[in-house]
Amino acid sequence: MQLITCPWCGPREELEFHYGGQAHVAYPEDPQELTDEQWAHFVFFRDNPKGPFPERWVHGAGCRRWFNAVRDTRTYQFLAVYRIGEAQPQIPGATT
Amino acid sequence: MSTTTATAGDPPGADLPEHPDFLWRNPEPKRSYDVVIVGGGGHGLATAHYLVRNHGITNVAVLEKGWLAGGNMARNTTLIRSNYLLDESAFVYEHALKLWEGLEEDLDYPILFSQRGVLNLAHTEQDVRDSVRRVEANRLNGIDAEYLGPDDVAKICPILNVSDDIRYPVLGATYQPRAGIAKHDYVAWGFGRRVDEAGVDLIQDCEVLDFLTEGDVGDGTARVTGIRTSRGDIACGQVALCAAGHTSTLLDRLGVRTPLQSHPLQALVSELLEPVHPTIVMSNAVHVYVSQAHKGELVMGAGVDSYNGYGQRGAFHVIERQMAAAVELFPVFARAHLLRSWAGIVDVTPDASPIVGRTPYANVLVNSGWGTGGFKVTPGLGWCLAHTIATGELHPHIAPFALDRFVTGALVDEHGAAGVAH
């Protein structure tokens, strides 16, 4: 169990949170323009890096707000947490 | 290969075979091979075995970054069954189960395959309906399956709590009598020993870092000409990627995207106990699965940890939840001591079915996405992948699992349709 720092509530136990997968996956701006293949990539395909990974978490048992984090998938260490709408902090090796 | 037989009064596990003195060579990599298999887990080794046994192809290397079968092969809970709902899954897992039934003779090595049956519990009315449906689907596919009420469930596994005053009472279960467990290390060693004898090079401590390529993905001429490893470059005819949770990191090097996500999956064992648990019990609703190993440990697995990870460990609260479920279902477990826990890294797909087959590189086959359930398919997958490598034709059992199903508009089912546990 590790402490995760909610950008609103501060450090709380991991079990208060739920994982939401890769961050910054935007809904297509012109959905009608997408090929079937592009749609498939939007729906099914996500990055799976071994290293820093920007992802979404929700503080379900606290403020119930979503936020973003960059977490190292090798060590599980949270390298940064930031609010939705804020820019992803610069972290060496991180995908964007 | 002789297996000593236990007599009455011997402790559990007394009938386990002795470890052999010698299993395989530890060769230096050659400059080139007809077939290079990346990943020395069960799938890579089984593929090598059937390349030798069914097709006479022996100029093969299996490249393993750690020690042989030290990945998920050494970490799984060894449950083998074929009672999947999806026809395509039922076919490939049943093909594997039939091979398990003769594998000890084939490998001339004890693998302790014990067909003690599996109960998949139903805890709600909807579970009951889904279970009955799966039983009928299994039977139509020639797979042994029955639906049992709580009294019959208790006859098969007397320590299971079938009273109705628990939070998720046991309303019934599906039962597949031919399901079982095998000793995973012995399975790997059996395959390893066999292919080594035939001249296949098992190269440990050899991490695949990158690929040497030629041609162009756009016009279909792309090929991998060599493998860049921590022990130098190795030229290759054909390549099979069998790196389980790490396959997508390898495909990233080739610029091939897959919908794979790697997650920690945890398991744990108790101290050694007298035989108390005669079968396998799985519950998807409260998420625990249990069997008792040959020596006597209770072997238990949980669901995957939710987040992506490569750390071969997981979160404590996942184990805690799983233990709560286990103790409610099996009150006698409350006194058992936990001996150790660990995690493997499993590769999960959006539809809980594997991704096997061709890639945009003409001579590279991918075998991935078996997620939490690929131990049981080990011989079946090896058979089908070897067939595909040797003949150039996708084996019909793996053909439905092509990567392109996600982009062609094929029906991509959800987890429930696959009948997997996670």
Ligand SMILES: Cc1cc2nc3c(=O)[nH]c(=O)nc-3n(C[C@H](O)[C@H](O)[C@H](O)COP(=O)(O)OP(=O)(O)OC[C@H]3O[C@@H](n4cnc5c(N)ncnc54)[C@H](O)[C@@H]3O)c2cc1C
């Ligand atoms: C806790 C747990 C419980 C499970 N329980 C069951 C179960 O009860 N029944 C069931 O059917 N399945 C189960 N599974 C799933 C099963 O273990 C896997 O689906 C299956 O083992 C995957 O195939 P494999 O054996 O080849 O993988 P692995 O044994 O993981 O083989 C892949 C190998 O590739 C190597 N590798 C990775 N990257 C590289 C590289 N760059 N270069 C060289 N080598 C590399 C790894 O070191 C590893 O040895 C479980 C898994 C876990 C983790």
Ligand SMILES: [Zn+2]
């Ligand atoms: Zn919060």
